[in-house]
Amino acid sequence: MSEAEALSGYRGLAFETLKKIEAEIGDLIRITKGAQTYEGILIPRSEYGDDKHVVIKLRSGYNIGVQITPETLIEKIGRGEKPAFVAPPLPEQNPALPKVAIISTGGTIASRVDYRTGAVRPALSASDLYSVVPELGNIARIDAQILFSLYSENITPAHWTKMAEAVAVQIANGVDGIVIAHGTDTMGYSAAALSFALQNLPVPVIFVGSQRSADRPSSDAATNLTGAVLAAAKAPFAEVAVAMHETVSDTAIAIHRATRVRKCHTSRRDAFKSVNAKPLAKVENNSLTMLVEDYRKRDPARTLVLRPKFSEKVALVKFYPGLSPAIIDWYVGNGYRAIVLEGTGLGHIGNSCFKAVKNAVEKGVIVAMASQCVWGRVNMNVYDTGRDLQALGVIPLEDMLAETAMVKLMWIFGQTSDIEEAKCLLKTNIAGELSQRTTYEETGFQ
């Protein structure tokens, strides 16, 4: 093992201190800081780690980052068995089963933990998968591909393009469904992006993440992944969706339409909720039940139309009392093509911003209105503020999520630079992101 691998991800003071005591990833170490003592297995850090923390896995299974100073005492108290990472042999695949491709982009679900050492390997190979969730072999023939190893907060529109292209390759290979393993933080944005980029889908594309890493007893990684593979292999729909826990219990996985889903809790396993829509389907006891009637049907004969380009010249601005209208001017001055306003209530912003909005529209920038309420529909006909904003040229986004609207406009300006065509696309329901009416039961609001 090279020195760099032995202390993977450590830099600066942390690296020097660990090197001095000849510690390697997987060793048992003790850190003494004043009256506090921490003991655990040294685990690697990501490429973006700072140089001030040493991260160890405590006996409880939790990881902790201890900030070190030149005064901190670090001792090596046990030599860890080094991570073997010898892939178990792939199980024999049943040729009668559907074929599912798993594309890994990173995130908690795509971390493979070595239980003896606590080391985390930010990757998800087919053999890793089978060793973590052997049941997958009963559902589908799995092919796994590592596309990125990224925390999802670092995923950008350029990565959406690569994800869409990777899906297109798998579809050309003739798979029956695709699973994309993704960090949960921005999974809703990426899933919405692929809903627009992958037109005329023949098979399902299911995003999946986990809120707790696979080395914690409460992990949702295995159940979410099983639900996602089952949906990819067998669901009757051909849309982009997100598979995550339906409730805090382990019994059911909700399959959300990608343009309607939002991460609504920082840590709970049922953090993902369909907003202004019912989930597409539900997986329970290894069986998938559709919850809506209106969906695009699976049809392997259909030909995918790949439109993977996105423009980054689209902004999302949340309105609040005291927001400076100069922010709107800034975006207009810097060549942005569209601004999604997260207004208040039915779709309002203060009249101090009207002049900036008027100027933006006159300069050819699309200004569109969603609501920061999250649930419900904007209605800009009820109050004067809404009517005035419409008269200025602001486009109401109906019951579309602000995040989805922003992604949709990034996609639109990846397809066209014609503003009238862009407006027309914005108002057209392309991937279930928009409906003219929402019934009471469909809102998902509790």
Added chain:
Amino acid sequence: MSEAEALSGYRGLAFETLKKIEAEIGDLIRITKGAQTYEGILIPRSEYGDDKHVVIKLRSGYNIGVQITPETLIEKIGRGEKPAFVAPPLPEQNPALPKVAIISTGGTIASRVDYRTGAVRPALSASDLYSVVPELGNIARIDAQILFSLYSENITPAHWTKMAEAVAVQIANGVDGIVIAHGTDTMGYSAAALSFALQNLPVPVIFVGSQRSADRPSSDAATNLTGAVLAAAKAPFAEVAVAMHETVSDTAIAIHRATRVRKCHTSRRDAFKSVNAKPLAKVENNSLTMLVEDYRKRDPARTLVLRPKFSEKVALVKFYPGLSPAIIDWYVGNGYRAIVLEGTGLGHIGNSCFKAVKNAVEKGVIVAMASQCVWGRVNMNVYDTGRDLQALGVIPLEDMLAETAMVKLMWIFGQTSDIEEAKCLLKTNIAGELSQRTTYEETGFQ
């Protein structure tokens, strides 16, 4: 009636067209636009109305704004009885009842509708109140004051100062509680602002709004107002709170702690939800039940400490894939004192923004992290991204709402310009906005 009053709020083409047919507010008119015909009572427009819409109240009770062009045909088909607005005599007040001051700032709840004409009077006098909700006379002696007549999206931090000062005057007058009628759009922000501005409160201050105007059969105005007055008159707590429907039914009013409440639906009557906390109390069958044990007790002997100043040099920035770090630079370059980031998940942003955050902190700007998930607690110790951001100087906001954090920082920089004092105040629980632990039942997440 003057010509201006006869067509109150109309300008330009709309005004000229209506003047030509000698229409006045309250008249029954018919508008024909192509194949579409609309009939209803002409109602006035606000001072910010555009010059392109004529607004009529349909027979259904709904208002509709019809955009007119030179081709639109408008006919006067009936002469309305003109609004009388003769205040009914004030009922005799029972001197044994508690005294409640109602301060009106505008919004749907503060609109008094003349049922014959559909005309809306944006004001709320004591006699208006009694004529709409006569039951109030059984709960308290009411004194009503019109402070503003504003749609709440136009309320700014300067208005929060005036509201806080108006409350202080009423407390000096010896009232037993205060009700603030407010538009629902930014009511959460204003209520949070007054939680910080009104320190050491002796009596309750209850914000109240309505999601449906009083002229609609489904209006929540009367029940919300009754619940708010009851809480102001009799609640055992002395905090700032928000009174709104608990569910879509008419039976119960939830009393939310002001720093924990958020408008989470564009139109439903139960749009307001306590986030990461239980509501303070509930009003049902004219009786108030406390739902929490930990609250500041009502004590008329306590002396209010008024700290009504706010700084507008605080920004709220929602992170999303593709966010330009130049926005952070812009705020730093324009003299902002603090930036609240609405990060993803447990409190993350992409590493493309790290350099801008580092620069902001080095320039003495407070950068604090909340989560766009809305529910849950940020935890910046779990992943490298969080630890790295903390190492750059970013302050985790625990379970504080992003909106409340933004308001709190505006208040903090109205009190001090010392950054260390500001940081200390930010991390201190001042008005129930922050807790070290949230139990499962308290989160309000469903």
